[in-house]
Amino acid sequence: MKSLIIANGSMDDYDFYESIINSYDCIICADGASNHAYNMNINPDIIIGDLDSISDKVKKYFIDKNIEFNKFPSKKDKTDTEICIDYAIDIGSKEIDFIGVLGSRMDHSLANINLLYSLLKKGIKSRIINENNEIYMTDxxxxxxGKKGDIVSVIPIHSDALGVTLKGLEYPLEDYDLEFGISLGISNVLVDDKCEISIKSGCVLVIKARD
Structure with missing residues (x-):
């Protein structure tokens, strides 16, 4: 099963998101993200959270559509997005994509990017998508x-990434140790329609930029 989690972060180009919505088995909204779903004329399968960010108009609209709501207390140990992940895993999701998880709140953005790590450790494929980026994590x-000329960055996280090999990129690497905190892996370029990144030890963010 492939699920989409919509969070309440920045989503400026609704046409872009509408173009990818139909590829999912389950659409899960985190609280105020239901406002985004309403604006895109999308009916989620479930709305999860403390429901403090959803407008009254949108809440009534989805109640009338018989959309399932799962309300949690406002004081809790997990963000609404993480609770949505728990639900996605419980229903058997093997792939989880995220939209609306990046925005002006850097703490939320960083926390949401780090959620990719917890999913990686559970063996679940995941990525973050917005108008300008696709963000993955691999160990x-x-x-x-993509297409020739797309920008791909490889960024070590947590610690050094050892034995990094990059194929299909303008600046290839072979069994190279990428030091954490160094920008060597930024702004590489696809030379064809795909590339392969592999590492022997550590973990990296892989970001394909659209701009």
């Missing part, structure tokens, strides 16, 4: 598809 091997 082993990943293939990124």
């Amino acid at each position: 082993n091997k990943i293939q990124i598809t």
Whole structure:
């Protein structure tokens, strides 16, 4: 099962998001993200959270549509997005994509990016998508598809990434140790329609930029 979690972060180009919505088995809204869903004329399968950010008009609209609500207390140990992840896993999701998880609140943005790590450790494929980026995380091997000229950055997280090999990029690497905190992996370029990133030890963010 492939699920989409919509959070209440920045979403400026609704046409872009509407173009990808139909590829999911389950659409899960985190609280105020239901306002985004309403604006895109999308009916989520469930709305989860403390429901303090959803407008009264939108809440009534989805109640009338018989959309399921799962209300949690406002004081809790997990963000609404993380609670949505728990639900997605419980229903058997093997792939989880996120939209609306980046925005002006850097603490929320960083926390949401780090959620990719917890999913990686659970063996669940995940990525963050917005109008300008696709964000992945790997501690082993990943293939990124796109078009020639797309920008791909490989960024070590937590610690050094050892034995990094990059294929299909303008600046390849072979069994190279990427030091944490160094910008060597930024702004590489696809030379064809796909590339492959592999590492022997550590973990990296892989970001394909649209601009």
